Amino acid sequence: MDKKYRDLIAYRVCKNMPKDFHIEALKCQAIIERTIIFRSIKDESLKIESIDNNYIDNRIYQAVDDTKNLVIMFNNSPILAFYHVSCGGSTENSENILNRKIDYLRGVTCDECKKNKNVDNIIDVDLEELSSLFNCKVPSGFLDAFSIEDILKVIKKTESKRIESILVFNKEIKGIEFSKNLNLDSLRFGFRPIRIRFYTKGIGHGLGLCQYGANEKAKNNWKFSDILNYYYTNINICKVEEFNSNFPLKNIKIFIDPGHGGEDLGYSSENGLIEKEITLKISLILKEKLEEYGADVAISRDKDEYVSLDKRVSMIKEYNPDFLISIHLNKSKFESVCGIEGFYYWGDVEGKNLGENIMNILSERLNIKNRGIREGKVYILREIGCSGVYFELGYLSNHEEAKNFRDKEFINNVVMYMIEGLLKYYQNKMLT
Ligand SMILES: [Zn+2]
Numbered sequence: 015m016d017k018k019y020r021d022l023i024a025y026r027v028c029k030n031m032p033k034d035f036h037i038e039a040l041k042c043q044a045i046i047e048r049t050i051i052f053r054s055i056k057d058e059s060l061k062i063e064s065i066d067n068n069y070i071d072n073r074i075y076q077a078v079d080d081t082k083n084l085v086i087m088f089n090n091s092p093i094l095a096f097y098h099v100s101c102g103g104s105t106e107n108s109e110n111i112l113n114r115k116i117d118y119l120r121g122v123t124c125d126e127c128k129k130n131k132n133v134d135n136i137i138d139v140d141l142e143e144l145s146s147l148f149n150c151k152v153p154s155g156f157l158d159a160f161s162i163e164d165i166l167k168v169i170k171k172t173e174s175k176r177i178e179s180i181l182v183f184n185k186e187i188k189g190i191e192f193s194k195n196l197n198l199d200s201l202r203f204g205f206r207p208i209r210i211r212f213y214t215k216g217i218g219h220g221l222g223l224c225q226y227g228a229n230e231k232a233k234n235n236w237k238f239s240d241i242l243n244y245y246y247t248n249i250n251i252c253k254v255e256e257f258n259s260n261f262p263l264k265n266i267k268i269f270i271d272p273g274h275g276g277e278d279l280g281y282s283s284e285n286g287l288i289e290k291e292i293t294l295k296i297s298l299i300l301k302e303k304l305e306e307y308g309a310d311v312a313i314s315r316d317k318d319e320y321v322s323l324d325k326r327v328s329m330i331k332e333y334n335p336d337f338l339i340s341i342h343l344n345k346s347k348f349e350s351v352c353g354i355e356g357f358y359y360w361g362d363v364e365g366k367n368l369g370e371n372i373m374n375i376l377s378e379r380l381n382i383k384n385r386g387i388r389e390g391k392v393y394i395l396r397e398i399g400c401s402g403v404y405f406e407l408g409y410l411s412n413h414e415e416a417k418n419f420r421d422k423e424f425i426n427n428v429v430m431y432m433i434e435g436l437l438k439y440y441q442n443k444m445l446t
């Protein structure tokens with residue numbers, strides 16, 4: 015996947031970790047960013063950011079390249095790769111922060127952060143501000159006599175000493191909300207009177223990898239895999255060549271329409287080929303292959319039968335696919351005319367893009383003439399209300415091409431390259 019996402023991964027490493035960190039720590043961050051991207055491609059939530067790669071330095075590209083295609087997996091799925099700046103002494107169990115147990119997000123001690131004073135911080139807050147921030151009443155008589163516990167009282171801490179809930183003037187507030195509202199750096203905090211001064215240790219929620227700890231461990235000769243295995247429990251670091259490599263067309267609905275059928279033969283060639291038979295042959299293989307790639311596929315006919323145009327239209331409308339792919343072959347009175355062409359309905363930009371992607375690849379790989387894709391008043395495209403491409407995959411009146419369609423391997427190749435074009439269309443779409 016690094017072919018496509020190398021710059022994005024590098025950019026995110028650059029943004030999210032100081033670039034003077036040790037190379038092994040940068041590698042950890044590269045794998046984390048790749049895992050986050052990989053996961054968001056899978057659940058389709060990936061947002062491509064605009065990348066300014068001018069300020070990404072070579073060490074970061076090195077970290078990305080040295081960990082090429084590696085992502086963090088747990089039970090064969092990419093993990094939620096949480097990380098934070100500095101844990102303050104130990105990382106946290108997920109249930110204390112996210113309210114749910116995640117097996118690979120277990121707290122571990124982090125001695126490097128225990129010693130690190132650089133991330134300790136203080137914030138002073140007025141009592142008035144505190145009461146208004148959490149919308150709670152200051153008790154009457156508060157000026158005469160009160161103990162610190164009347165203002166703030168910790169109710170619950172996690173095992174690793176982060177504040178889980180706290181009373182603010184007797185109102186219970188979740189630690190995470192409390193620290194967020196006060197802009198405290200972490201959930202590891204204490205306090206004392208004289209205005210209220212908050213002390214924090216560490217920066218961030220404490221889940222997953224601790225960047226400061228990772229950097230210190232790297233300086234002590236830990237390798238990236240050891241560091242990741244330390245901060246994430248029972249994970250595997252795996253290679254992924256391609257995103258969604260098993261089912262790249264998952265959640266995509268295609269309707270295939272093999273032209274003609276039954277008493278409607280379509281064109282025929284001198285060597286005895288009949289259009290309706292070839293369109294069916296191609297369509298059935300296309301359906302099978304698309305399903306292997308994870309797409310949902312419907313077809314207007316799966317045997318030699320007559321299906322009226324109106325019937326086809328109503329089947330397509332009911333199925334409501336992302337694309338209609340209509341398969342036909344052509345004929346000319348001139349033997350020399352050859353090549354593939356396509357049609358899309360007026361204004362159907364997606365249909366046009368898909369058609370172009372498929373036809374470019376077919377023409378390149380099979381060395382057939384690309385006659386181009388055009389806007390066309392094709393009845394079926396006009397009626398269906400979704401995107402679609404109407405292909406004429408070759409001329410039965412041309413000897414060479416008619417011969418090709420006798421060849422099983424040629425037909426398999428046509429299908430394979432159509433799918434390659436479809437994949438390319440979706441990949442381009444994701445990157446723009
Ligand atoms: Zn730490």
Ligand SMILES: [Zn+2]
Pocket residue numbers: 273274280281289341342343
């Ligand atoms: Zn036809």
